[in-house]
Amino acid sequence: MTSQKQISSSQQTDSVSFEVNECGQINSPEPLVSSGATVVAKVGSSTLMGPDDELDRSFIRSLCEQICALRSRGLRVILVSSGAAATGRARLGFDARPSDIPTLQACASAGQAALTEAYAEVLAERGVPCGQVLLTRADVTDRTGYLNARNTLERLLELGAVPVVNENDTVSVREFTFGDNDMLGAIVATLIDADLYVILSDVAGLYTANPQENPSARLITRVEHVDGRIISMAGGTESSYGTGGMATKVRAGRAMLAAGIPMVVCEGRMPEALQRAVDGTVPGTLFAPAESASIHHEQARKLWIGLAGVSRGALIADDGACRALINRGASLLPVGVIDVHGDFNAGDIVSIYSRAGDLVARGICRFSSDEMRKIRGLRLDIISRFLSDRADSPAVHRDEMLVF
Structure with missing residues (x-):
């Protein structure tokens, strides 16, 4: 049995509680969700791109295989995928991430079709249809647009398709100004009333300190409340592809705690990472209330105000x-x-x-x-x-x- 311990009071504020264990695994006694549940999985650009600065087709195949495996267990899966701008960047011949908005949007335009096609091809081999859903900030801050997006996602799931959601980078400036798709995934999770949100990242999760600078840093396996102490543990991004970092994941985790939806952050390239996240056995960080606390899903209108609204x-x-x-x-x-x-x-x-x-x-x-x-x-x-x-x-x- 893995030894678990609560972080000592000297390492936490009065209002925050988190746990680490020796192996860094979440170690849920049972799967986080069961048949019939809805899972939202978000994958970032730095996880999708290979060392040759091209879309990693083998990773996409593995991810789609995991999605199909979860569907065979009776789960409904929505994929929130970054990577359009990074894919287009390679196609248009840029060696580094452009800094101006029009060029970023041009890269997104060039890459969006290729990204969706890559998912659709692998899913089609397994007889699973794929539906692309592009959202802008205006789509989710407008109440009517919010409901229309929810209805579209729900109908795609009813029809047996895997919705692939991304920010509509070709027309949205906010995508490149206010973080990446971590919060978009959180909004989608609340919009569809998901049962679990999984962020497939290029890091294993939230640490007590920067593990690249502090060898004694420990992987936090469970976060039950987010305040200044937790936020201070999250650094910025060093990726040449993505726009977010652990700070955006912590903000998403805070939103999921408010919504009563468990969220897992784990290393996306780990074998069967998505499946193991669903099973509660992946090394990573689980954002969830204390087991003794009653989980309360806030009203949809409150969630829309708090998460989607600007x-x-x-x-x-x-x-x-x-x-x-x-x-x-x-x-x-x-x-x-x-x-x-x-x-x-x-x-x-x-x-x-x-x-x-x-x-x-x-x-x-x-x-x-x-x-x-x-x-x-x-x-x-x-x-x-x-x-x-x-x-x-x-x-x-x-x-x-x-x-x-």
């Missing part, structure tokens, strides 16, 4: 307000707001941070930024004297807020 500003909440949001599911009242950042309108999505800078929640603000600057720190009875029409309105209502 934050237009920020509210800094005092300690009492943060405790009320986290422990009591309360609304955020103006009296609990100590600072306002950015310019936004009433009805825009804003992020709510603690004094320490931790992201606590995200939701729809019922006041504009100018109004919030006037009423922050004030009780409702005082606000009613000059905003009588919204005398009883919180800054952010609990029904329009996702608490992380």
Whole structure:
């Protein structure tokens, strides 16, 4: 039996819990999902590309074989695949990743067809159809587009196809500005109400320190809560292909914890990595609540607000307000707001941070930024004297807020 131990209190904050073990395996006593479940798998560009800077066809074949094996076990699989820009880069003759957006989009255009065709050819050999789904940020921030994307994915699964999802890099600037497809995969997982999200990465998972710099760094096998301590362990990306790093995976993990969906980060090129992730036996990091905690899936609207919506500003909440949001599911009242950042309108999505800078929640603000600057720190009875029409309105209502 593998020896497990909890990280000592000197290595954690009061609000975070994580585990390591000697072999670095997740070691779930049973598979993370069973027949009938939906699995979203995301593969990054650095995992897809071979040493010759070309698409690694043998890896794609192995990945498709694993997807088919999971389907034979009664699982539904959605693949979120990066790699279009990296594939196109090689086809257009670039030795290094371009830095300007038009060239990146041209690379994505050249590579997208080849990438989808590579998946489709291998899946077709096994009698499995493949459906391409290209999304932009606007598709998922617009409520109608969000629902249409969900319906398309659900119908493809019903028809026995494997949806292959990617950011529509040919028209989307945000893909190259705000991270990579780790969060897109998280949004797809919540959109389809998946049972498991697996990130097939070029690293084994989250470590207690950078393993390239610290030989005593340990692979964290389970994360039950994400706060500043966990975020500080995640570094940037050193890949010449991808745009993300462990930091984007931790953000995705935080989103999955809020959604009640387990997430695994593991090395994608490990033999049968996807299957072993589903079985809970892969070396990697599992983001999941404590086994004693009740797993609660937030309402779809809250998930859409918190994950798909674009934050237009920020509210800094005092300690009492943060405790009320986290422990009591309360609304955020103006009296609990100590600072306002950015310019936004009433009805825009804003992020709510603690004094320490931790992201606590995200939701729809019922006041504009100018109004919030006037009423922050004030009780409702005082606000009613000059905003009588919204005398009883919180800054952010609990029904329009996702608490992380």
